[in-house]
Amino acid sequence: xxxxxxxxxxxxxxxxxxxxxxxxxNKIGFLKRYNIPEPVAGGLVAAxxxxxxxxxxxxxxxxxxxxxxxxxxxxxxxxxxxxNFAKLREGGIGLIIFLxxxxxxxxxxxxxxxxxxxxxxxxxxxxxxxxxxTLTGGHGTAGAWGEILEVKHGIQGALALGxxxxxxxxxxxxxxxxxxxxxxxxxxxxxxxxxxxxxEKSDNTPLTDINSTEYVPFEYPHRVRLITADNxxxxxxxxxGCLAFADFMTGHMKGTMLELPTFVWAxxxxxxxxxxxxxxxxxxxxxxxxxxxxxxxxxxYLAMALLSLKLWQLADxxxxxxxxxxxxxxxxxxYAAFDIEMNDQLNETLLGxxxxxxxxxxxxxxxxxVAVGVFYTLITGAVQVRLFLHSIxxxxxxxxECDDDHGIxxxxxxxxxxxSRVGVxxxxxxxxxxxxxxxxxxxxxxxxxxxxxxxxxVESSLAQLFKVRDQENKQFRGGPAYYITQGLKQKWLGxxxxxxxxxxxxxxxxxxxxxxxxxxTAHAWGWDKAxxxxxxxxxxxxxxxxxLGLVLLTAMIIFGGIKRIAKVAESFVPLMALLxxxxxxxxxxxxxxxxxxxxxLIFSKAFEFEAAAGGFFGAMVSMAMMMGIKRGxxxxxxxxxxxxxxxxxxxxxxxxNQGLVQMLGVFxxxxxxxxxxxxxxxxxxxxxxxxxxxVALTQMALESQIGSWGDDFLATILFMFAFSSVIGxxxxxxxxxxxxNNNAKVMxxxxxxxxxxVYLGSVMSVPLIWNTADLFMGIxxxxxxxxxxxxxxxxxxxxxxxxxxxxxGVKEPxxxxxxxxxxxxxxxxxx
Numbered sequence: 001x002x003x004x005x006x007x008x009x010x011x012x013x014x015x016x017x018x019x020x021x022x023x024x025x026n027k028i029g030f031l032k033r034y035n036i037p038e039p040v041a042g043g044l045v046a047a048x049x050x051x052x053x054x055x056x057x058x059x060x061x062x063x064x065x066x067x068x069x070x071x072x073x074x075x076x077x078x079x080x081x082x083x084n085f086a087k088l089r090e091g092g093i094g095l096i097i098f099l100x101x102x103x104x105x106x107x108x109x110x111x112x113x114x115x116x117x118x119x120x121x122x123x124x125x126x127x128x129x130x131x132x133x134t135l136t137g138g139h140g141t142a143g144a145w146g147e148i149l150e151v152k153h154g155i156q157g158a159l160a161l162g163x164x165x166x167x168x169x170x171x172x173x174x175x176x177x178x179x180x181x182x183x184x185x186x187x188x189x190x191x192x193x194x195x196x197x198x199x200e201k202s203d204n205t206p207l208t209d210i211n212s213t214e215y216v217p218f219e220y221p222h223r224v225r226l227i228t229a230d231n232x233x234x235x236x237x238x239x240x241g242c243l244a245f246a247d248f249m250t251g252h253m254k255g256t257m258l259e260l261p262t263f264v265w266a267x268x269x270x271x272x273x274x275x276x277x278x279x280x281x282x283x284x285x286x287x288x289x290x291x292x293x294x295x296x297x298x299x300x301y302l303a304m305a306l307l308s309l310k311l312w313q314l315a316d317x318x319x320x321x322x323x324x325x326x327x328x329x330x331x332x333x334x335y336a337a338f339d340i341e342m343n344d345q346l347n348e349t350l351l352g353x354x355x356x357x358x359x360x361x362x363x364x365x366x367x368x369x370v371a372v373g374v375f376y377t378l379i380t381g382a383v384q385v386r387l388f389l390h391s392i393x394x395x396x397x398x399x400x401e402c403d404d405d406h407g408i409x410x411x412x413x414x415x416x417x418x419x420s421r422v423g424v425x426x427x428x429x430x431x432x433x434x435x436x437x438x439x440x441x442x443x444x445x446x447x448x449x450x451x452x453x454x455x456x457x458v459e460s461s462l463a464q465l466f467k468v469r470d471q472e473n474k475q476f477r478g479g480p481a482y483y484i485t486q487g488l489k490q491k492w493l494g495x496x497x498x499x500x501x502x503x504x505x506x507x508x509x510x511x512x513x514x515x516x517x518x519x520x521t522a523h524a525w526g527w528d529k530a531x532x533x534x535x536x537x538x539x540x541x542x543x544x545x546x547x548l549g550l551v552l553l554t555a556m557i558i559f560g561g562i563k564r565i566a567k568v569a570e571s572f573v574p575l576m577a578l579l580x581x582x583x584x585x586x587x588x589x590x591x592x593x594x595x596x597x598x599x600x601l602i603f604s605k606a607f608e609f610e611a612a613a614g615g616f617f618g619a620m621v622s623m624a625m626m627m628g629i630k631r632g633x634x635x636x637x638x639x640x641x642x643x644x645x646x647x648x649x650x651x652x653x654x655x656x657n658q659g660l661v662q663m664l665g666v667f668x669x670x671x672x673x674x675x676x677x678x679x680x681x682x683x684x685x686x687x688x689x690x691x692x693x694x695v696a697l698t699q700m701a702l703e704s705q706i707g708s709w710g711d712d713f714l715a716t717i718l719f720m721f722a723f724s725s726v727i728g729x730x731x732x733x734x735x736x737x738x739x740x741n742n743n744a745k746v747m748x749x750x751x752x753x754x755x756x757x758v759y760l761g762s763v764m765s766v767p768l769i770w771n772t773a774d775l776f777m778g779i780x781x782x783x784x785x786x787x788x789x790x791x792x793x794x795x796x797x798x799x800x801x802x803x804x805x806x807x808x809g810v811k812e813p814x815x816x817x818x819x820x821x822x823x824x825x826x827x828x829x830x831x
Contacts, residue, residue: 007064014303017042021303039299040139040167043306047160051311063308070243071301075140076263077242078294080270082287086279105335106132112331113324115749119741120320120495125149129161130324135169135332140298142166143305144263157313159305161321172329227289235289238273245269323499354771361778366629369639372785373451376458379792380799384453384663390806391660427516427718430677431697434687437627439598440605442678444628449670452638456666458788458795461659462487463644464652465798465815465827470738478648479732480641480784481739486827487791497641497783498736504776505642506733506754510554511761512773513722513729518546518762519696521715547762551755553723558730558751576720583713584676587705591683598682636669640777641784645732654815656802680705730754794823 005013021042025031031041053059088095110131117127129149134142142162149158246265253259277283377384433441459480466486467478481501485494588595606625637643643665647658677698681687684701702710737750788795797820805813817823 001059003059003061005061005063007066010063010304010307011067011300013063013307014039014300017046017303017307018299020045036167036170037139037299037302039302039306040163040170043163043303043309044167047306047309047311050309054310054312060310061307063304065304065308068301068304068308071297071304072140072144073243073246073263073266074239074297075294075301076144076267077239077246077270078290078297080242080267080272081238081274081285081290082294083271083274084278085275102136106136108331108335109135109328112327115746115753116324116327117320118743119737119746119750120323120499121741122317122320123153123155125153125155126158126161126317126320127324129155129158130165130321130328134162134165135173135328137166138170139163139166139302143301144261146305148261157310157317160309160311160313161317163302163306163309164321165325168325169328172332227286227292231286231289235286235293238270238277238285238290239293241273242266242269245273327503354775358771358775358778361782362774365778365782366625368785369448369629369781370451372639372789373448373455375789376454377451379796380454380457382454383457383799384450384667387660388664388667391664394657395661395664427677427698427714427721430674431681431687431701433627433632434678434681435697437625438605439601439678439682439687440603440607440625441628442602442675442682443606444625445632445670445674445678448629448632449636449638449666449674452632452636452670453663453666455639455785455788456636456643457659457663458792459639459641459644459659459784460647460662461655461795461798462788462791463648464650464655464658465794465823467648470742476649476651477735477738479645479735479739480787481736482648483644483791484783484787485739487794488787493783493787495740497780497787498739500776500780500783501641501645501736502733502750504773504780505729506737506750507757508773508776509729510726510754511757513725514547514550514758514761517550517719517722518544521546521719544759544762547759550723550726550762551759554726554730554758555751555755557727558734558754576717576724580673580717580721581676583702583706584679587683587702588679590705591679594683595679598679601682602678632670632674636666636674638666639785639788640781641787642732642780645735646728648735649731654802654805654813655798656813656815659798726758797822 018039019042021038021040024041024045025036025038028041030036050061110128113127113129113131114124115127117124117130129142129146133145137145139162142165143159146159146162149155243266246262246269249265249269250260250262274285278285430442430445433445437444462483463478463480466483467476468482468486469475470477479501481494481498484497485491591598606628643662647662650658652658681698681701684704686697686701686704699711699714702714704710706713733750733754734747737747798815801815801819802813817827
């Protein structure tokens with residue numbers, strides 16, 4: 001049943017909403033702290049009540065829009081009437097630069113919103129709603145454009161989406177902008193308290209007491225300010241002129257290239273009227289009256305708009321909206337942090353938020369990872385032990401060309417996976433684990449790798465089973481997003497995982513790799529992270545040319561597709577691993593006398609208990625265990641759902657083949673390469689020095705063992721490690737972008753974002769980058785681990801088939817779909 005309110009009852013309801021909002025804001029500290037407008041607070045509560053009533057009893061209310069449109073136009077006219085060109089001119093070049101920065105950020109916001117909306121397969125205009133319309137324009141603009149998008153473009157629920165986005169933007173803007181604004185105000189002494197004498201001298205208009213009817217300007221914040229009947233009528237005349245101008249221009253410009261929404265003409269009319277009357281005819285404009293009428297109109301308009309919300313119409317768009325607004329938040333933080341001199345305090349704030357989320361997530365995930373690894377070790381009969389030698393044989397025989405011209409060889413898939421695995425985690429990650437968790441963290445990295453080998457086997461075998469062929473380039477694509485969709489029949493969860501992987505590997509992890517490269521080159525060769533600095537209008541601009549060089553190199557590779565990535569990885573991944581291994585073996589030889597002490601230190605410190613966190617799970621886990629598992633997972637990626645994306649691209653005769661090959665990759669990554677780094681650091685004894693972090697610790701340890709050329713060597717090797725990880729990470733993310741929307745334009749936009757993140761990673765702080773990587777990594781691993789657990793029956797059938805053929809003497813087992821009727825409705829027949 002639907003109830004209809006006329007204009008009168010709609011006005012009464014709006015006033016009630018405003019009073020409710022005022023009560024909530026006064027009583028709830030959160031609302032007051034983040035300046036949530038009263039009509040938004042009351043209106044959202046009213047909308048939620050309406051949702052509950054509609055869900056339980058089917059009742060709904062339709063309000064009148066007669067007064068709503070008028071209030072909206074008065075509000076925008078008040079903005080125009082407040083625009084004083086004379087004041088703007090006083091800002092000079094600094095104001096121009098500020099406006100350029102704001103304008104460029106508006107473009108960035110819309111780019112992010114439209115790109116992600118397209119990527120998620122929804123109307124790109126929804127990306128605008130979750131872009132500058134709401135996050136920069138606020139609730140007023142959200143309401144104005146929301147109505148237009150609903151009426152003219154048929155986007156149902158655009159108004160509700162706009163209000164939700166604007167509220168989100170208001171809160172996040174306060175969280176990010178507050179610390180940054182405080183930093184800038186304190187640094188440049190932008191605001192100092194003024195005395196009453198200074199206030200009085202700032203304007204010649206006389207001050208009056210409360211009983212006077214004389215006008216007191218709005219610029220006196222602590223004085224009584226009255227709106228007389230005379231200036232109220234004059235101001236209403238200005239509003240009438242603005243609305244008449246808006247109506248005239250809307251009618252006469254319809255169908256021309258200057259056809260604009262009515263509220264835009266109302267704003268323009270206010271700008272023209274204010275500056276013509278004040279600048280030419282010297283007519284006094286009453287700012288206080290304009291402000292009061294404008295705010296009152298906005299409040300009533302928002303209350304009416306929120307009363308008309310039908311939240312039940314937005315269920316399908318809730319997920320995409322969360323994704324887009326999350327990306328906008330990251331973009332907002334990165335944009336604010338672009339000036340490297342602002343990074344310290346802003347990074348500290350962002351780091352606090354990330355750590356707050358990381359705590360409970362990793363408390364749980366540490367236990368979960370170990371449990372899943374133990375489960376698959378037992379259920380597969382310790383496949384990482386009994387088929388280890390066989391996996392080496394499979395890997396060695398996989399170098400031959402694949403039968404399919406569009407696929408890549410199993411060995412290329414192996415080195416592509418290894419290219420992503422062998423990276424910063426093997427150098428900086430091990431160093432961080434030892435510096436924070438002590439030598440015992442190395443033991444837990446080994447444990448994680450041993451158990452993770454079984455998880456890696458499972459996920460890569462499943463990726464091969466559920467892979468699909470791209471109909472355009474005929475290449476294979478697969479990974480968790482695909483086996484979640486094909487095997488579990490949960491497309492929505494596949495999309496969630498794909499978004500998490502794209503964020504993790506396409507963006508965050510590539511920023512980690514770039515950060516390590518710039519840090520290593522700065523330490524080894526004195527290259528500053530931000531070695532191009534200049535002043536523009538009093539604003540300090542910094543640019544990292546090392547970051548720009550990385551962007552150029554990355555672009556040359558990623559625009560070539562998966563086959564070029566595989567060829568590049570096949571060319572130098574084995575070489576860089578052998579070089580690093582040779583140096584580590586040399587250090588082990590010259591320190592052979594203390595090697596037993598090093599291993600004794602690792603094992604003894606592994607079980608020294610120092611709680612990693614205060615929660616229930618954190619209290620059960622030592623710092624060594626926590627750091628060993630976290631850094632081990634970052635390095636070998638077992639169970640995260642990353643390597644399966646490379647595994648699915650290969651052309652093999654049986655899915656288990658690629659599972660065995662990727663299982664071997666975990667062994668090489670942790671037991672070989674990470675152990676090399678651990679020996680280098682522990683042999684030096686420098687891990688006690690709190691002055692070093694990440695790559696710098698490994699560099700100093702290496703230099704203490706082989707001399708000053710160790711810096712140059714590690715910087716070169718790290719570049720190869722990190723750069724190979726960038727292209728490997730991209731390969732993973734590319735397949736998941738194609739899963740969501742296989743479109744050339746979408747892929748181009750994604751590549752541009754990857755390049756942006758490579759650059760931004762080169763100028764951001766180490767702790768923030770690593771902790772953000774932990775957060776995204778944890779989300780991804782949680783989804784993937786639950787998925788493979790649910791698909792365990794398929795894995796067991798694959799393994800049983802493979803072992804049966806080996807037992808029969810078949811040298812190269814072949815998977816035949818006809819022998820497994822249970823797979824037919826889930827597996828593509830052309831793979």
